[in-house]
Amino acid sequence: xxxxxxxxxxxxxxxxxxxxxxxxxxxxxxxxxxxxxxxxxxxxxxxxxxxxxxxxxxxxxxxxxxxxxxxxxxxxxxxxxxxxxxxxxxxxxxxxxxxxxxxxxxxxxxxxxxxxxxxxxxxxxxxxxxxxxxxxxxxxxxxxxxxxxxxxxxxxxxxxxxxxxxxxxxxxxxxxxxxxxxxxxxxxxxxxxxxxxxxxxxxxxxxxxxxxxxxxxxxxxxxxxxxxxxxxxxxxxxxxxxxxxxxxxxxxxxxxxxxxxxxxxxxxxxxxxxxxxxxxxxxxxxxxxxxxxxxxxxxxxxxxxxxxxxxxxxxxxxxxxxxxxxxxxxxxxxxxxxxxxxxxxxxxxxxxxxxxxxxx
Amino acid sequence: xxxxxxxxxxxxxxxxxxxxxxxxxxxxxxxxxxxxxxxxxxxxxxxxxxxxxxxxxxxxxxxxxxxxxxxxxxxxxxxxxxxxxxxxxxxxxxxxxxxxxxxxxxxxxxxxxxxxxxxxxxxxxxxxxxxxxxxxxxxxxxxxxxxxxxxxxxxxxxxxxxxxxxxxxxxxxxxxxxxxxxxxxxxxxxxxxxxxxxxxxxxxxxxxxxxxxxxxxxxxxxxxxxxxxxxxxxxxxxxxxxxxxxxxxxxxxxxxxxxxxxxxxxxxxxxxxxxxxxxxxxxxxxxxxxxxxxxxxxxxxxxxxxxxxxxxxxxxxxxxxxxxxxxxxxxxxxxxxxxxxxxxxxxxxxxxxxxxxxxxxxxxxxxxxxxxxxxxxxxxxxxxxxxxxxxxxxxxxxxxxxxxxxxxxxxxxxxxxxxxxxxxxxxxxxxxxxxxxxxxxxxxxxxxxxxxxxxxxxxxxxxxxxxxxxxxxxxxxxxxxxxxxxxxxxxxxxxxxxxxxxx
Numbered sequence: 097x098x099x100x101x102x103x104x105x106x107x108x109x110x111x112x113x114x115x116x117x118x119x120x121x122x123x124x125x126x127x128x129x130x131x132x133x134x135x136x137x138x139x140x141x142x143x144x145x146x147x148x149x150x151x152x153x154x155x156x157x158x159x160x161x162x163x164x165x166x167x168x169x170x171x172x173x174x175x176x177x178x179x180x181x182x183x184x185x186x187x188x189x190x191x192x193x194x195x196x197x198x199x200x201x202x203x204x205x206x207x208x209x210x211x212x213x214x215x216x217x218x219x220x221x222x223x224x225x226x227x228x229x230x231x232x233x234x235x236x237x238x239x240x241x242x243x244x245x246x247x248x249x250x251x252x253x254x255x256x257x258x259x260x261x262x263x264x265x266x267x268x269x270x271x272x273x274x275x276x277x278x279x280x281x282x283x284x285x286x287x288x289x290x291x292x293x294x295x296x297x298x299x300x301x302x303x304x305x306x307x308x309x310x311x312x313x314x315x316x317x318x319x320x321x322x323x324x325x326x327x328x329x330x331x332x333x334x335x336x337x338x339x340x341x342x343x344x345x346x347x348x349x350x351x352x353x354x355x356x357x358x359x360x361x362x363x364x365x366x367x368x369x370x371x372x373x374x375x376x377x378x379x380x381x382x383x384x385x386x387x388x389x390x391x392x393x394x395x396x397x398x399x400x401x402x403x404x405x406x407x408x409x410x411x412x413x414x415x416x417x418x419x420x421x422x423x424x425x426x427x428x429x430x431x432x433x434x435x436x437x438x439x440x441x442x443x444x445x446x447x448x449x450x451x452x453x454x455x456x
Numbered sequence: 457x458x459x460x461x462x463x464x465x466x467x468x469x470x471x472x473x474x475x476x477x478x479x480x481x482x483x484x485x486x487x488x489x490x491x492x493x494x495x496x497x498x499x500x501x502x503x504x505x506x507x508x509x510x511x512x513x514x515x516x517x518x519x520x521x522x523x524x525x526x527x528x529x530x531x532x533x534x535x536x537x538x539x540x541x542x543x544x545x546x547x548x549x550x551x552x553x554x555x556x557x558x559x560x561x562x563x564x565x566x567x568x569x570x571x572x573x574x575x576x577x578x579x580x581x582x583x584x585x586x587x588x589x590x591x592x593x594x595x596x597x598x599x600x601x602x603x604x605x606x607x608x609x610x611x612x613x614x615x616x617x618x619x620x621x622x623x624x625x626x627x628x629x630x631x632x633x634x635x636x637x638x639x640x641x642x643x644x645x646x647x648x649x650x651x652x653x654x655x656x657x658x659x660x661x662x663x664x665x666x667x668x669x670x671x672x673x674x675x676x677x678x679x680x681x682x683x684x685x686x687x688x689x690x691x692x693x694x695x696x697x698x699x700x701x702x703x704x705x706x707x708x709x710x711x712x713x714x715x716x717x718x719x720x721x722x723x724x725x726x727x728x729x730x731x732x733x734x735x736x737x738x739x740x741x742x743x744x745x746x747x748x749x750x751x752x753x754x755x756x757x758x759x760x761x762x763x764x765x766x767x768x769x770x771x772x773x774x775x776x777x778x779x780x781x782x783x784x785x786x787x788x789x790x791x792x793x794x795x796x797x798x799x800x801x802x803x804x805x806x807x808x809x810x811x812x813x814x815x816x817x818x819x820x821x822x823x824x825x826x827x828x829x830x831x832x833x834x835x836x837x838x839x840x841x842x843x844x845x846x847x848x849x850x851x852x853x854x855x856x857x858x859x860x861x862x863x864x865x866x867x868x869x870x871x872x873x874x875x876x877x878x879x880x881x882x883x884x885x886x887x888x889x890x891x892x893x894x895x896x897x898x899x900x901x902x903x904x905x906x907x908x909x910x911x912x913x914x915x916x917x918x919x920x921x922x923x924x925x926x927x928x929x930x931x932x933x934x935x936x937x938x939x940x941x942x943x944x945x946x947x948x949x950x951x952x953x954x955x956x957x958x959x
Contacts, residue, residue: 148850173855180856186849190871199867200857249858 100285130300505576536634588819843874
């Protein structure tokens with residue numbers, strides 16, 4: 097396995113603000129790594145450290161096996177073979193599409209340059225748009241030009257800074273698939289920064305979650321969603337219910353009945369995703385629907401449990417429920433993932449169920 | 457730039473008993489007269505400028521669009537040409553009728569007010585246009601009458617524009633030489649020139665020059681102290697045009713009032729100069745003399761324009777892209793030429809060159825150098841703001857595509873700044889064309905520019921002789937300024953063409 101991008105112990109501060117702390121990152125050659133985190137977590141700084149627009153205070157950065165920043169080493173951005181797609185695209189407004197695409201190909205002769213531009217336009221499905229100027233393109237077209245421009249000089253690594261944030265929701269999904277196809281076709285190692293967990297989950301081969309300048313967890317999308325390292329990460333990646341309780345002999349007694357747990361005896365916090373719950377209308381059900389967010393293809397139902405805690409349940413293929421209806425909620429998987437209670441740092445509202453609460 | 461000034465200080469100190477000379481009653485009189493003139497012109501220019509701005513932007517003044525455009529036109533008339541035309545038209549033995557008061561203090565006040573109020577007007581208009589009308593409506597809803605809402609809501613918003621415009625006008629009057637000379641009103645600048653021409657004592661003009669610098673610095677310092685907190689930027693998003701205040705009975709009198717001022721500012725100069733140019737006179741300059749002067753004017757002004765923009769580029773890049781204490785210091789130093797009267801810069805250059813750079817003395821090069829020091833701030837203003845509008849991400853995009861810093865600057869940054877660079881060069885070109893006092897001092901013997909031609913004839917009372925050169929000057933200024941105004945409205949295409957108001 098060869099490394100497309102490698103960061104070792106990289107830190108970067110801006111004045112008193114420690115933007116990136118001791119970050120390690122390993123992106124396999126040809127893979128797409130998503131850097132995911134809330135704004136201000138240091139993900140964009142990490143990207144700019146790779147591209148060469150920031151110099152690390154400590155640690156080293158390597159691109160395609162070659163150190164580009166580290167002790168006594170500094171390679172200028174233009175010599176790193178790192179292409180970049182900017183958040184607001186940064187297409188040159190004074191150049192047409194062909195001019196933008198050819199910008200990074202100064203050493204090619206005319207014919208070769210024209211051939212490469214034509215090839216790229218075909219790749220992104222914009223043949224015939226050579227003479228358009230950036231302000232004559234739609235958002236999605238401009239997006240594709242930006243990706244094509246960054247790929248033109250055949251970079252070893254492509255970094256993308258929130259590339260879809262300026263598009264409306266419908267277009268975003270369409271372009272995600274498109275970009276994935278384009279990157280695969282060029283076989284380029286890609287690192288993408290996003291604050292949108294859905295984007296990270298759907299695009300990334302690997303996801304690196306950053307919080308407060310540090311790496312919080314690295315893994316495949318499935319690992320991150322199924323086995324988050326902390327309750328905080330579980331809440332960050334998708335919707336989550338947390339149920340506190342005491343595990344004994346591999347079982348835990350909760351509002352939802354006895355759940356099989358993955359840990360030994362002691363106080364635990366179980367992670368229950370809304371889609372792992374099943375709900376049925378039942379006149380003498382113990383739960384009562386208090387709120388419904390209706391999305392059409394599914395609905396997110398908030399259920400008040402018998403002991404005063406609330407559960408979020410994702411319900412598919414069902415007519416719209418009305419608040420007040422009595423329901424029965426059941427956990428549909430066989431085993432539940434739990435966290436030790438002591439290191440749970442999730443905010444208070446992430447603990448909607450106090451299943452073992454005896455009061456009432 | 458610092459060196460010649462320091463040298464000027466030494467020269468002044470080298471005379472006999474410098475302090476005693478400053479404190480003579482004659483110098484004190486000069487200072488008092490100069491300050492009185494500056495205060496009078498500033499107050500009038502602010503009243504006229506803000507008044508017209510409000511009338512054309514916020515009232516139902518008849519013909520407000522046309523008047524609004526025309527009211528800014530006196531900018532194209534150099535002060536000495538305006539003074540000359542005013543004097544010729546309505547001064548003693550005037551062409552049209554006689555108003556003997558139009559000479560001396562009141563003549564200078566009138567001429568300078570007419571040519572400086574547009575600065576205040578343009579700044580105030582920009583504020584009135586961008587101010588959110590719902591602020592005033594909030595005031596009205598809370599019980600303000602139209603007048604008290606103007607006073608309590610609009611006026612505080614206008615204060616920065618009034619302060620900036622007032623400072624501009626004040627400094628302009630302090631450094632003006634042409635209009636006061638033609639109106640025969642003694643100010644410090646005129647005294648410097650007379651002393652310099654009439655005696656071989658170099659200490660006296662140097663001393664007076666320092667007095668002028670001290671006055672200027674005092675005014676700038678006072679403005680900085682009084683400026684206080686900048687007004688919060690008005691909300692621009694989703695603006696509706698502001699409602700117009702009905703003037704009632706005052707509609708037509710107000711329109712006539714504005715019309716008279718605008719006519720005095722632009723109509724009289726054009727009419728008088730046109731009349732003389734057509735009627736001609738026996739003593740008129742021959743076409744070849746004027747053509748030669750125009751050529752020299754254009755030559756030095758173009759050189760100054762190109763040099764100023766080239767010199768402004770690195771300063772702007774430092775100031776915008778590499779902020780630090782050092783870059784700030786460089787910027788302030790470059791901007792300081794703005795506050796220095798042209799006459800003082802010229803004086804400093806003359807003394808410095810005569811002593812240390814004899815090869816430059818009596819060449820066009822030294823004139824261009826003086827223009828550069830004086831006008832660098834104007835170029836810097838528009839170069840800087842056009843650079844501010846180039847997204848740094850574009851430069852990073854260029855570098856991530858494998859191009860070096862220099863290559864990116866030439867292929868991305870500079871092309872995108874084109875509009876601002878052009879505007880900066882055009883501004884410097886215009887002001888250099890009109891510049892009089894420094895040119896008078898530094899122009900080598902045997903050369904003439906249009907401005908000098910006009911002044912020489914006018915100072916001998918040969919108004920008709922001055923007319924053709926003055927008319928060409930006004931026409932050139934107008935022709936160059938016109939597209940600049942258009943540019944200011946179309947930022948998207950040309951980056952930026954701001955600071956036109958500070959022409």
